[in-house]
Amino acid sequence: MLTKDEMPSCPVATTVRLIGSKWKLLIMRNLFIRSWRFNELKKNLEGISQKVLTDSLRSMEEDGIIIRTVYAEVPPRVEYTLSELGYSMKPIMDSMEQWGLNYQKKVLTK
Numbered sequence: 001m002l003t004k005d006e007m008p009s010c011p012v013a014t015t016v017r018l019i020g021s022k023w024k025l026l027i028m029r030n031l032f033i034r035s036w037r038f039n040e041l042k043k044n045l046e047g048i049s050q051k052v053l054t055d056s057l058r059s060m061e062e063d064g065i066i067i068r069t070v071y072a073e074v075p076p077r078v079e080y081t082l083s084e085l086g087y088s089m090k091p092i093m094d095s096m097e098q099w100g101l102n103y104q105k106k107v108l109t110k
Contacts, residue, residue, distance in 0.1 A: 031080060
């Protein structure tokens, strides 16, 4: 979680700092649908490396956006889901989806 000193003064910069990477946005897109396991995310997010996925998930967990649940099973099972804070970003993601759809329509109709 960001400390007050690490928090950008601009609210847009704060949002970008938390979810501004391509991979974090796509991870969130998936987690709005359901909980995912690490390997499921890795397979679904074509092109992401294991290191980038691990770093992104750790960062998002540290920032309070996702919850990592470890189940005491053999072999261990770990699932990732959005936290309440993560779900609060749904309107942002919905707006991005709508903007993307509108842009695609404009480009395809040219």
